[in-house]
Structures are given as C-alpha cells and as structure tokens.
Amino acid sequence: MNKNKILVTQSSLPNFNEYCEEIREIWDTHILTNMGAKHQKLEKELLKFLSVSNITLFTNGHLALEYIIEAMNLSGEIITTPFTFASTTHAIIRNGITPVFCDINSYDFTIDVKKIENLITEKTTAILPVHVYGNLCDVEKIASIAKKYNLKVIYDAAHAFGVEKKGVGVGNFGDASMFSFHATKVFNTIEGGAVVYKDDTLTEKMKAFKNFGIMDNGEIRYAGGNAKMNEFQAAMGLCNLKHLETEILKRKKIVERYKERLKDIEGIRFSKISEEIKSNYAYFPILLDGYKYTRDEIFEKLSKQNIFTRKYFYPLISDFECYRDNYDSRKTPIAKFVADRILTLPLYASLELDIVDRICDIILL
Numbered sequence: 559m560n561k562n563k564i565l566v567t568q569s570s571l572p573n574f575n576e577y578c579e580e581i582r583e584i585w586d587t588h589i590l591t592n593m594g595a596k597h598q599k600l601e602k603e604l605l606k607f608l609s610v611s612n613i614t615l616f617t618n619g620h621l622a623l624e625y626i627i628e629a630m631n632l633s634g635e636i637i638t639t640p641f642t643f644a645s646t647t648h649a650i651i652r653n654g655i656t657p658v659f660c661d662i663n664s665y666d667f668t669i670d671v672k673k674i675e676n677l678i679t680e681k682t683t684a685i686l687p688v689h690v691y692g693n694l695c696d697v698e699k700i701a702s703i704a705k706k707y708n709l710k711v712i713y714d715a716a717h718a719f720g721v722e723k724k725g726v727g728v729g730n731f732g733d734a735s736m737f738s739f740h741a742t743k744v745f746n747t748i749e750g751g752a753v754v755y756k757d758d759t760l761t762e763k764m765k766a767f768k769n770f771g772i773m774d775n776g777e778i779r780y781a782g783g784n785a786k787m788n789e790f791q792a793a794m795g796l797c798n799l800k801h802l803e804t805e806i807l808k809r810k811k812i813v814e815r816y817k818e819r820l821k822d823i824e825g826i827r828f829s830k831i832s833e834e835i836k837s838n839y840a841y842f843p844i845l846l847d848g849y850k851y852t853r854d855e856i857f858e859k860l861s862k863q864n865i866f867t868r869k870y871f872y873p874l875i876s877d878f879e880c881y882r883d884n885y886d887s888r889k890t891p892i893a894k895f896v897a898d899r900i901l902t903l904p905l906y907a908s909l910e911l912d913i914v915d916r917i918c919d920i921i922l923l
C-alpha cells in the first residue's frame with residue numbers, strides 16, 4: 559500500500575477479526591457458494607434495509623442489470639443517458655437492444671426529463687435512467703412518462719444504495735433498480751450486486767438466470783448464465799452493512815468540508831441536491847466552468863502532489879471506440895459539456911479532513 563498516494567476512493571473493510579468471525583461457519587459447512595446461509599441472510603437483511611419486496615443477489619451489478627433487462631422481455635430501443643459508466647449501455651447492447659441517448663440536466667447530471675418524450679418511437683420499450691453520483695432522477699416525472707407511453711422503467715442505482723426521498727427507499731421507484739456492491743461503491747461485497755423489482759413473477763427467472771436456468775426441482779427451464787454471489791462476498795456484505803450508517807456519516811462530514819472550502823468560488827459548481835433527499839454521499843463531483851484552471855489542469859496539479867481524482871464520467875459513452883461510429887455526442891450537448899468539465903474528488907469514509915483541506919488548497923491556489 560502506497561501511504562503517500564491519495565486515491566479517489568478506498569474500499570471499506572470491516573475489522574479483520576469481524577470478517578474472520580463471519581466466515582468461520584463456512585469452514586464447518588464447506589458451503590462456499592450456491593445460495594448458502596450467508597447469501598440467504600444478506601438477501602433478507604437487504605430486503606429490510608431497502609424496504610423493498612423482491613431482491614435477487616448477483617456476483618456483480620452489471621450482470622444483475624443484463625439479466626433484469628432479459629427477464630422483463632424488453633426489445634427494440636431503450637432510452638438512457640451517455641453520462642454513466644460503460645456498464646449501463648453495454649447491458650442494453652448485450653441484450654440485442656438499441657440504446658437511445660437522452661441528454662442530462664446541468665444541475666444534478668441525471669436524465670433531462672424534458673427531453674425524453676421526443677426520443678420515444680414505436681420501438682421504445684423502456685427507460686433506463688441512472689441515479690448518477692447517488693443523485694436521484696426526477697422519478698415522478700419519469701413514472702408519468704412511462705405510464706403515458708406504457709414503458710418499463712429500470713433504474714441504474716449502482717451509485718444510490720441507501721438513498722431515500724421523503725423517507726422512501728430508492729429501490730421503490732420504477733419497475734426495477736440495479737445496485738452495485740463493487741469494492742469502490744458505498745456498500746461493497748468485494749464484487750457484487752443486486753436487482754430489486756416490483757413484479758413478483760420475475761423472481762423465478764432472476765433466480766434461474768444466475769444459475770444456468772436450473773429450477774428448484776432440477777429442471778432446466780431457461781438458457782441461463784452464471785452470476786451467483788458467493789458466500790465470502792455475502793459475508794463481506796453482512797459485515798459492511800453493520801457499519802454503513804457510520805460510514806455514510808463520515809462521508810457526509812467530508813463532503814461538508816469540501817463544500818465549505820469550495821463554495822462561492824467563481825467557476826466551481828456542485829451537484830444540486832434537493833432537501834427531500836437523504837444522500838449517501840457516494841461521490842463528490844465538481845464542475846469547473848469558467849474557473850481560473852480547467853478540469854484537466856486541476857487533475858494534473860493534484861496528480862503532481864500524488865492526489866488522484868477521476869474524470870468521472872469522461873469520455874461520454876457515445877464517444878467510446880465501440881459506439882462512436884453509431885452515435886454523435888453533439889446530440890447530447892449538456893452531457894458533452896459536463897463530461898468535459900467534471901472532476902470527482904477523493905471521497906471515502908477514512909479520508910482525513912486535513913487531506914481534504916490540502917486538496918482544496920491545491921485547487922484554490
């Protein structure tokens with residue numbers, strides 16, 4: 559571990575002995591995977607934590623998303639945004655569906671709900687918006703558009719674990735939501751993910767898809783894949799879940815310090831978050847628009863001091879080598895503008911406030 563380097567994130571780990579205690583049973587049972595006791599326990603705890611009625615755990619968030627798209631029998635076109643991680647778009651493409659990119663809004667970087675309707679065609683079957691940085695999309699407006707055009711809504715909630723709006727858990731919006739429990743996320747199971755959904759009848763498929771299509775009676779009903787969360791992953795989740803609220807509180811303090819130091823500076827902007835939202839403080843992006851240094855200059859200045867920020871999300875998905883021949887990022891001008899100016903600063907529960915001050919000093923100097 560390089561002690562001098564400050565990375566953009568650092569994975570949360572429970573106390574070493576706590577994890578050892580949690581996995582001890584595995585040595586008694588020799589059950590390492592295939593929906594063992596840890597898996598079942600984590601599923602139960604997450605149902606409660608998220609206050610949702612259905613959940614299926616996966617070995618990662620990406621496969622959870624791929625499989626829920628398949629299970630919901632979507633086809634044709636899905637409206638999404640290019641300002642996200644590669645996974646969101648890849649999951650659509652890998653289902654043989656065409657992603658249609660909608661622009662984002664400039665205040666919280668989620669899908670611009672005013673631009674959705676223009677993109678709906680007779681081929682559209684769903685909207686797949688992203689609660690980017692944990693910022694909640696305009697879920698009410700999206701629900702009303704979906705109802706009007708009879709579309710499904712799947713949220714990429716990879717960043718939004720633990721977020722609530724007026725006391726309602728983030729997993730209750732739309733037909734389904736995917737969460738990522740990757741090592742870099744607010745809550746991790748090393749690698750891992752889950753999908754929550756409203757329609758109870760999807761449970762059979764979601765469970766079968768992640769285990770080769772095998773049913774409880776041994777029949778193979780579906781051409782499924784393999785995406786099971788193993789017992790060591792689930793055990794990490796059980797431990798990390800216990801510390802989540804404290805971790806989020808620490809993150810909150812760090813974000814407050816950043817804001818205190820960087821607020822009211824001409825050319826530096828934060829995401830706007832409504833008072834109704836209980837945030838999980840997953841990321842701290844700043845938008846550098848007309849500041850004395852460009853985003854790339856700040857990135858370089860900090861790198862020289864061994865502080866590593868991330869141009870997250872840059873480039874836009876529509877500018878990826880695998881997509882740029884088929885898309886024109888000028889059609890989503892706000893997303894392009896933001897991608898060229900956004901920088902996420904280091905943020906993790908154990909980040910010391912002294913270091914936050916040092917980062918701010920470098921940005922402001």
Ligand SMILES: *Cc1c(COP(=O)(O)O)cnc(C)c1O
Nearest residue numbers: 618619620643645716738739740
């Ligand atoms: C992390 C992430 C994913 C993928 O999750 P994995 O668990 O890494 O597979 C999907 N979408 C977004 C926005 C993410 O940040």
